[in-house]
Amino acid sequence: MSTNRILVVDDEVLITRVLRKGLSSKGFEVQVANDGEEALSVFEQWKPDVVITDLAMPGMGGLELIRRIRKSSGVPIIILSVKGEERTKVEALDTGADDYITKPFGMDELYARIRVLLRRQSSAITDDAATLEVGDFVLEQATRTVKVKNKPVHLTPKEYELLLYFIHNPNRVLTHRVLLGAVWGGDSVEQGEYLRFFVGQLRKKIEPDSTKPRYIVTDPWVGYRFSPGK
Numbered sequence: 001m002s003t004n005r006i007l008v009v010d011d012e013v014l015i016t017r018v019l020r021k022g023l024s025s026k027g028f029e030v031q032v033a034n035d036g037e038e039a040l041s042v043f044e045q046w047k048p049d050v051v052i053t054d055l056a057m058p059g060m061g062g063l064e065l066i067r068r069i070r071k072s073s074g075v076p077i078i079i080l081s082v083k084g085e086e087r088t089k090v091e092a093l094d095t096g097a098d099d100y101i102t103k104p105f106g107m108d109e110l111y112a113r114i115r116v117l118l119r120r121q122s123s124a125i126t127d128d129a130a131t132l133e134v135g136d137f138v139l140e141q142a143t144r145t146v147k148v149k150n151k152p153v154h155l156t157p158k159e160y161e162l163l164l165y166f167i168h169n170p171n172r173v174l175t176h177r178v179l180l181g182a183v184w185g186g187d188s189v190e191q192g193e194y195l196r197f198f199v200g201q202l203r204k205k206i207e208p209d210s211t212k213p214r215y216i217v218t219d220p221w222v223g224y225r226f227s228p229g230k
Contacts, residue, residue, distance in 0.1 A: 036060025135228025
């Protein structure tokens with residue numbers, strides 16, 4: 001069984017040292033880079049399975065690194081951010097990052113996020129699958145029918161499209177802009193009220209308790225994370 005490779009990008013030597021030691025102890029192969037330019041070179045030659053990158057770095061920063069990687073690869077990317085970078089963090093997620101962790105962080109949390117992204121990569125759902133079975137959800141694409149824990153749920157066409165997009169992106173932070181663009185089109189990316197309304201309607205139909213969501217979890221000021229259950 002092959003060992004997963006992780007590229008860590010941060011200009012703080014202490015952080016790269018801690019991450020190299022911690023992730024290596026979990027069985028990962030780890031390489032580090034101190035800025036975006038070095039990271040891009042390592043990425044192209046080494047082909048990591050996950051990239052963990054800071055945003056604020058000298059030279060090529062994290063945002064540009066994400067843009068460059070996304071031109072050729074769908075590799076999972078985790079952002080390391082500090083409090084106060086909310087706008088930049090959202091921009092990075094819109095650019096193509098998959099998740100973020102706020103500094104300071106614990107290794108157990110980081111390891112859990114890495115496992116989720118690798119699991120999602122290995123069990124990626126194909127768009128042409130007749131039946132999608134993810135966690136507690138079963139979607140029959142031919143008839144556009146939905147079951148949650150074997151209980152039929154009747155959705156409007158737009159609710160179905162929103163749920164379908166969530167199911168194709170489980171356990172990933174999805175910003176408001178990304179969701180609006182994917183489900184309503186590029187002209188609607190500023191219409192946040194659309195998203196809030198339909199998420200609210202969808203929660204009423206699929207959540208055991210819509211006031212305490214377990215499937216569609218709000219990530220404050222950023223977007224939503226869909227957890228399909230087990």
